[in-house]
Amino acid sequence: MGFFDKLGESLRKTRDSIFGSIADLINAGEINDEMYEDLEEQLIFADTGADVAAELVADLRSAVRREHLRTGDQAMEALKSIIVERLKPDNEMDLSGKPAVILVIGVNGVGKTTSIAKLAHLYKEQGKRVLLAAGDTFRAAAAEQLCVWADRAGVPVVKHEEGSDPAAVVFDAVQSAAARGYDIVICDTAGRLHNKKNLMSELSKISRVVHKACESASVEALLVLDAITGQNAISQAASFIDAASATGIILTKLDGTAKGGSVISIKEKLGLPVRFVGVGEGIDDLMPFDAKSFVDALFLHD
Numbered sequence: 001m002g003f004f005d006k007l008g009e010s011l012r013k014t015r016d017s018i019f020g021s022i023a024d025l026i027n028a029g030e031i032n033d034e035m036y037e038d039l040e041e042q043l044i045f046a047d048t049g050a051d052v053a054a055e056l057v058a059d060l061r062s063a064v065r066r067e068h069l070r071t072g073d074q075a076m077e078a079l080k081s082i083i084v085e086r087l088k089p090d091n092e093m094d095l096s097g098k099p100a101v102i103l104v105i106g107v108n109g110v111g112k113t114t115s116i117a118k119l120a121h122l123y124k125e126q127g128k129r130v131l132l133a134a135g136d137t138f139r140a141a142a143a144e145q146l147c148v149w150a151d152r153a154g155v156p157v158v159k160h161e162e163g164s165d166p167a168a169v170v171f172d173a174v175q176s177a178a179a180r181g182y183d184i185v186i187c188d189t190a191g192r193l194h195n196k197k198n199l200m201s202e203l204s205k206i207s208r209v210v211h212k213a214c215e216s217a218s219v220e221a222l223l224v225l226d227a228i229t230g231q232n233a234i235s236q237a238a239s240f241i242d243a244a245s246a247t248g249i250i251l252t253k254l255d256g257t258a259k260g261g262s263v264i265s266i267k268e269k270l271g272l273p274v275r276f277v278g279v280g281e282g283i284d285d286l287m288p289f290d291a292k293s294f295v296d297a298l299f300l301h302d
Contacts, residue, residue: 007287008297010279014260015298018046023299026079027072031064039079046261049231052268056082080295083264087291089273093248097218099131099177101185101210103170105203105244106224108139108191110233111252111278115224116186117149118286119250119276123184124155125284131180133173133187134159135166135206146188152283166190167205174213185217189244203243221246222275227254231262234269241270250286252278260298 011019022042029035036057043053056079063069063078094100102119106112113136120130132150134143134157143159150157158173170187177185189206190199210219221244225233240246249266254277267273274289 006279006285007277007293008300010255010277011260011294011297011300013255014046015300018042018261019298022046023076026076029072031069031072031075035075036061043261047231048261049234049265049269052265055268056086056264076299080299084291084295086264087267087274087289087294089248089267089275089291093220093275094218095184095220097214098216099174099182099185099214101170101174101187101217101219103135103187103189103203103206103210103219103221103244104224104250105189105221105240105246106191106250107240110191110224110226112191112224113142113145113149113188114281115250115252115276115278115286116146116188117153118278118283120150120153120155120186121283122276122286122288124153128183129181130155130184130186131173131177131182132157133170133185135169135173136188136190137162137164137166137169138190142188142190166202167209170206171209171213174210174217178214178216199240200243203240207244220248222248222250223270223272224250224252225266227251227260227262227277228256231265234262234266237270241272246272248273248275250274250276250278251289255279263294 025038040053040057043056044050059082060079064075069075069078104112104116120132123130132155134146136142147157158176160169173185210217223237223240223246249272251274276286277289279285279287
């Protein structure tokens with residue numbers, strides 16, 4: 001199955017339940033106030049959030065007037081273009097460091113560990129030498145779980161004893177990668193500590209030690225969100241973003257939700273681009289996010 005086909009299949013629940021109806025509504029109807037009202041209602045139901053839904057409809061109204069659009073097909077293409085522009089990242093990931101370090105952050109249960117393994121597999125397939133750091137020393141057996149997935153991906157892991165300083169694990173992993181010529185270090189982090197202050201402090205410390213371990217390292221911090229929880233996931237994300245200076249989003253379980261509209265509002269509300277999407281349970285089911293491919297698959301007619 002090709003990239004677009006796999007993406008299209010993963011979005012089937014979302015498309016069949018909501019976005020297919022939106023496409024039908026616009027394509028088949030007249031461009032009038034009733035259509036705009038129905039569209040806004042459908043977008044809210046799709047979990048875009050009420051404010052983003054209203055903005056999308058306002059942008060579409062403006063495009064229709066400005067470009068003198070007359071048909072539903074034209075309006076549909078305009079809406080797709082508006083959504084694509086909202087989803088496009090302002091910049092590319094910085095993997096220029098030697099090594100490039102990727103911190104993976106997020107609450108437990110969102111698919112963080114599996115995303116790390118899938119990310120490792122993705123970069124390994126691109127010919128990169130990848131090392132993992134078992135920086136979640138708080139959760140029982142987190143390192144063992146990471147090691148199981150690392151075996152599947154065929155990459156080594158740096159780990160310490162349970163309960164040890166996670167920043168020390170990351171420090172050692174980055175130093176080791178620099179000394180042994182690894183291209184990328186992907187670091188697991190704790191998903192939840194017993195209070196928010198400890199979580200913030202730990203993530204901030206991990207971010208700081210990377211450059212102490214190796215001055216030539218670059219750092220990206222990817223926040224893992226669960227697409228199934230939608231807008232709730234967005235509201236929970238702020239503390240992680242601030243603590244680790246997050247630079248992007250990994251959105252997991254996109255194939256498991258009928259309300260994929262939250263993807264449209266993530267960048268708007270969090271100020272972060274979606275970098276990768278999880279579209280299944282296999283080791284190769286993590287894809288770099290492409291805005292146009294996503295929107296085309298979202299409104300695809302089977």
